[in-house]
Amino acid sequence: GQNIDQPTEMTATEGAIVQINCTYQTSGFNGLFWYQQHAGEAPTFLSYNVLDGLEEKGRFSSFLSRSKGYSYLLLKELQMKDSASYLCAVMDSNYQLIWGAGTKLIIKP
Amino acid sequence: GAVVSQHPSRVICKSGTSVKIECRSLDFQATTMFWYRQFPKKSLMLMATSNEGSKATYEQGVEKDKFLINHASLTLSTLTVTSAHPEDSSFYICSARMIEGVARAPETQYFGPGTRLLVL
Numbered sequence: 241g242q243n244i245d246q247p248t249e250m251t252a253t254e255g256a257i258v259q260i261n262c263t264y265q266t267s268g269f270n271g272l273f274w275y276q277q278h279a280g281e282a283p284t285f286l287s288y289n290v291l292d293g294l295e296e297k298g299r300f301s302s303f304l305s306r307s308k309g310y311s312y313l314l315l316k317e318l319q320m321k322d323s324a325s326y327l328c329a330v331m332d333s334n335y336q337l338i339w340g341a342g343t344k345l346i347i348k349p
Numbered sequence: 350g351a352v353v354s355q356h357p358s359r360v361i362c363k364s365g366t367s368v369k370i371e372c373r374s375l376d377f378q379a380t381t382m383f384w385y386r387q388f389p390k391k392s393l394m395l396m397a398t399s400n401e402g403s404k405a406t407y408e409q410g411v412e413k414d415k416f417l418i419n420h421a422s423l424t425l426s427t428l429t430v431t432s433a434h435p436e437d438s439s440f441y442i443c444s445a446r447m448i449e450g451v452a453r454a455p456e457t458q459y460f461g462p463g464t465r466l467l468v469l
Contacts, residue, residue, distance in 0.1 A: 273457070282355075282442050282460040283393070327392060337458065341392040 242266045244340035246328050251346045252318055260313045260326050260343045268333020274302050274313045275327040277342065283327055286313070315345075323347045352376055353445050355461035362433055363469055369429045370464045372443030379445035382426040383458060384418060387440045399426050433468045440465050 243265045252258040264272070271290040275283035289295055289304035289311060301314040313326055328340040352375040362368050372382055381400050385393040397418050399405040405418035417429040426445075430437055444458040 275460075280440075280463075280465075282444075282463040285457055285459065288457060336398075337395070339392045339395075344390075 242330075242332065242338045244328055244330060244338055246326075246340045246343045248341070249344045249346065251348060252315075254318055254320060254347055254349050256318050257314065257316050258318060258345065260315075260328075260345065262311045262313070262328035262340055264309050264311070264328070264330045264338070264340075266330045266332045266338055269306060270331040270333065270335055272302075272304055272311050273329045273331070273337070274300075274311075275329065277325045277327055279324070286326075318347050320347050320349070351447070351459045353443065353459045353461040355443055355464050357464060358462060359465045359467075361467045361469065364434050365432055367429055367431045368433055368466060369427055370441055370443075370466075372426045372428070372445070372461050374424045374445040374459070377445075377447050378423040379426075379447060380423070381446040382420060383444045383446070384416070384426075384428050385442045385444065387442060387463075393442065396428075430466065433466070435468045438466055438468045 246262045273288050274286040276286050277283040287302035289302050292304055294303045299316045304311045325342040325344050327342045329337045331337055354373045356371045360368055383398055384396045386396050387393050395408050396411045397405045397407045399418045399420040401420045401423050407413045415431055420426040440463050442463045443461045446458050
């Protein structure tokens with residue numbers, strides 16, 4: 241079966257760095273996405289990785305290792321507004337998105 | 350760019366009535382639109398995939414006669430929850446996939462703001 245695993249909840253301090261991991265087992269791979277979802281709102285696109293390596297975009301970076309079925313989202317200089325759920329999703333061979341359950345990130349002052 | 354709107358944002362209805370939710374891509378044409386359902390503190394659950402001009406493809410366990418999907422144009426898809434019951438109360442989210450060649454990243458889906466449905 242297809243499976244996406246990510247931690248349920250993480251806590252970090254304002255100004256610090258946090259890494260949210262995602263491991264996946266899917267039938268085929270056409271890219272991995274990270275989305276941010278604030279409570280009561282729809283997800284917003286953060287990043288897309290299809291090749292191995294690190295993609296940096298401002299305070300957010302996303303890493304992919306296809307051989308390990310592993311990705312992480314790195315958030316630097318954390319701000320209170322970063323408190324949200326972070327969803328990892330993999331596009332399988334049928335171009336269908338398989339979603340993880342999301343990681344709730346709590347930022348403390 | 351890449352804005353998707355949903356209407357209404359919130360709806361309360363009586364049990365047994367039908368509710369229609371609209372999903373529009375405002376500044377791009379979408380080959381495919383997706384309808385998701387999300388329960389509190391849970392991830393997105395894909396309900397159906399719709400392509401303009403053809404019948405929607407429903408995921409296993411989703412009743413096609415209860416959740417009617419119409420994809421009338423490249424910018425509009427509607428979801429009608431027929432004879433709604435309290436267990437249909439949920440957060441419904443649509444997303445739209447851009448036509449190839451226009452996307453920020455291939456196959457990226459852009460999400461609407463969601464519709465919160467409460468059936469009394």
